[in-house]
Amino acid sequence: EIVLTQSPGTLSLSPGERATLSCRASQSVSSNYLAWYQQNPGQAPRLLIYGASSRATGIPDRFSGSGSGTDFTLTISRLEPEDFAVYYCHQYGSSPLTFGGGTKVEIK
Amino acid sequence: EVQLVESGGGLVQPGGSLRLSCAASGFTFSSYWMSWVRQAPGKGLEWVANIKEDGSEKYHVDSVKGRFTISRDNAKNSLYLQMNSLRAEDTAVYYCARGGYSYGYWGQGTLVTVSS
Numbered sequence: 001e002i003v004l005t006q007s008p009g010t011l012s013l014s015p016g017e018r019a020t021l022s023c024r025a026s027q028s029v030s031s032n033y034l035a036w037y038q039q040n041p042g043q044a045p046r047l048l049i050y051g052a053s054s055r056a057t058g059i060p061d062r063f064s065g066s067g068s069g070t071d072f073t074l075t076i077s078r079l080e081p082e083d084f085a086v087y088y089c090h091q092y093g094s095s096p097l098t099f100g101g102g103t104k105v106e107i108k
Numbered sequence: 109e110v111q112l113v114e115s116g117g118g119l120v121q122p123g124g125s126l127r128l129s130c131a132a133s134g135f136t137f138s139s140y141w142m143s144w145v146r147q148a149p150g151k152g153l154e155w156v157a158n159i160k161e162d163g164s165e166k167y168h169v170d171s172v173k174g175r176f177t178i179s180r181d182n183a184k185n186s187l188y189l190q191m192n193s194l195r196a197e198d199t200a201v202y203y204c205a206r207g208g209y210s211y212g213y214w215g216q217g218t219l220v221t222v223s224s
Contacts, residue, residue, distance in 0.1 A: 035210040037153075044203055044214035045153065056212060088153055092209035096169050097155040 004100035023089035030093030117218030130204030141208025
């Protein structure tokens with residue numbers, strides 16, 4: 001099973017700042033099948049990035065994904081008020097599919 | 109508009125059973141893998157099971173194998189999760205999601221609480 005470790009656990013930033021979230025896999029993620037989701041309290045997750053770097057439909061270009069192998073990054077170039085949420089990475093290259101523990105981006 | 113609407117959650121005693129349903133609309137249901145993902149209260153996400161377009165392939169996470177079964181009825185545009193021998197650790201919001209691997213659409217979730 002591929003274990004995904006997200007860091008930091010909590011990121012305290014101000015609107016307009018840049019956010020960099022990390023996701024490290026315990027072994028290489030096949031074909032860079034790595035996705036990122038955003039979740040607000042009481043809501044379902046929303047797909048942001050798939051294939052490590054492809055933005056999902058309707059996702060603003062301030063969100064970008066990068067990385068390969070075992071190290072992946074989600075970057076939010078300039079935080080908007082609606083971006084303060086929890087973010088999860090997810091590998092779907094091998095079974096069982098697994099999620100990281102999440103990074104909470106909170107307002108400083 | 110793609111819609112996924114889960115139902116069937118509730119309070120059940122340990123060892124009991126529940127059947128979750130997910131009604132799909134706004135897309136050709138029979139053309140997509142479908143999945144169940146759960147989230148325990150205050151915790152992260154966990155993939156539970158997925159099923160191929162025609163139901164010929166099904167996969168379950170080890171912790172539910174032999175207890176949960178995913179199925180679908182393409183004529184009714186519906187996805188199901190039969191949950192037997194429920195345990196306290198199965199308490200979670202269960203989401204239906206379109207796709208077998210990454211999930212572009214999710215339902216609102218249905219809460220399953222396993223408690224005596």
